Amino acid sequence: MSFLSYMINGISLGSVYAIIALGYTMVYGIAKMLNFAHGDVIMVGGYAALTMLLNANASPLAAVLVSIVVCTVLGITIEAVAYRPLRAAASPLAVLITAIGVSYLLQNVVLLIFGSNPKNFQSVIPVPDLKLAGGALMITGETIVTIISCIVIMTVLTLFINRTRTGQAMQAVSEDKGAAQLMGINVNQTIALTFAIGSGLAAVAGVLLCSSYPSLSPYTGSMPGIKAFVAAVFGGIGSIPGAMIGGILLGVIEILAKAYISSQLADAIVFAVLIVVLLVKPTGLLGKQIQEKV
């Protein structure tokens, strides 16, 4: 029974990773950049929701919506100010370092406003806990909501990418920017939209993460950010179902390693599994192997 509950916890944590990884993977797929500030957008989302709950006495739903709006605007602004000018830079590393600068900036702005002490985040999820098998197996409301949101987000996003014209435009831009522009697609707008979606998802992930692990500090976002990045690579970066599978696998491995092997070595085990996967399949589980042409 305990194995089952670990599995469920793992899937729940993995769902959060998957939602964060979606942001990473979409941005990578379309802009070919690693957005290291993504984890900090999650943290900003958490603080936005917390402020609404504490200072404005907003309902949980309103808090989540405000948090999504804040993060979306933040994502679009970051892209326009810090990343767009560097899109044609000589080295792809330039934008990576700028992303790190943005990450420091977000952490320190939040640090100045809210202080460095971790804030207690009360769960915004009104769903009651579910007791199964006569109370031997308990599934928290947070877990249920997290898993369901992950599935819903996944489905909607896949439909959006494959069925709408905007989604197709995204695919076209990720395939070939120049050709997409010639077909009349507004590349800048499409990339901005990708950042908007990714950051909006980060806000959702932030609220879910803080509801399950109720402590929020300016550095809350960095470790889940790195883990989600690992999840995205794990599943094959640029692939949306890959991010989902990668995220959930990562969450399950982490929780099981913590439970059965060593809580201190859990991270090391997660990373070791990643290395093994990449050595066997160098482009991740669902990544496309692109043959280099001479």
Place this chain on the structure above:
Amino acid sequence: MKKNSKIFRQNLITYGMVIAAFIVVQILQSTGHLSSLFTGLLVPICVYVILAVSLNLVVGISGELSLGHAGFMCVGAFAGAFFTKCTQDTITMVPLRFALAVLIGAIAAAIFGILIGIPVLRLKGDYLAIVTLAFGEIIKNILNVFYIGRDSNGFHMSMKDQFSLGMEADGKMLLGGPQGITGIPKNSSFLAGIILILITLFIVLNLINSRDGRAIMAIRDNRIAATSIGINITKYKLMAFTISAALAGMAGTLYSHNLATLQASKFNFNTSILALVFVVLGGIGNIRGSIIAAVVLTALPEMLRGLSNLRMLIYAIVLIAMMLFNWAPAAIDWRSRLKERLKHSRANGKEAA
């Protein structure tokens, strides 16, 4: 021949810069113009200069993004400090012991470089970056749960806790898990740091201008073309990676002998990123740039200490602004236009005169 002498001159300038900096600091120090804050920064600056130059070998010269450089520094730091702790009573000559510790640190890091490099260098681009990140985290995590002690029976090792070592009463803890290594003698000095920087520069600059270095850069510029003219990709990539790891290990040993306590958690992802920031800001592939960036960016947060809370904020803004200014095509255009206009107006001024 002419080209060679030009390279030689450029290298001399780099060495001269380091030596000049050393002399200036010595003069300032002896005349008492150096604040205690800055004196405390001298060794860390040396550490980061070596780290930046060594990472530039991988990122700039070999063209691979490594996000786990702190891992090698960590290995070097622990190996060197461990050696010093073990031989504290047997080797009493401090400079000799420290030199040996640096050597041990470099060798240990180089071994890890080879072990990690063989599988990792098969990957490309961002995948390689994430695996180096993963290795960096693994090294840190494993060192965090390692306990080593020594008593009259020899060494004891455990991965659980201090008590499962089962040591005799006279046992001494050498490596204490998350507590790391404590009581390391403070053997690092600014002079030692400068000597190690010069050694690093000697190795890296000579490698770049050698046949091997040109092969490494050929692989960076075009992997397929390099293969087609018979360059052994794996060998040269591994060479750059291993040398870089060894140098980072050296920096680590210098770092650990500047602190009384050494903890693995200090070598986290942020340290790797910091080294990368030095490299990119100083100019990818530009060794002299790395040195300057490492010095400026290590000193900058300390110089801003008076602003306490604002200092990291300013650091972040300066970093973003410098990146945009240095790398954005629009900014580069604007700079060249400005230069053109200045030249023009100067020429006009001359004509008018």
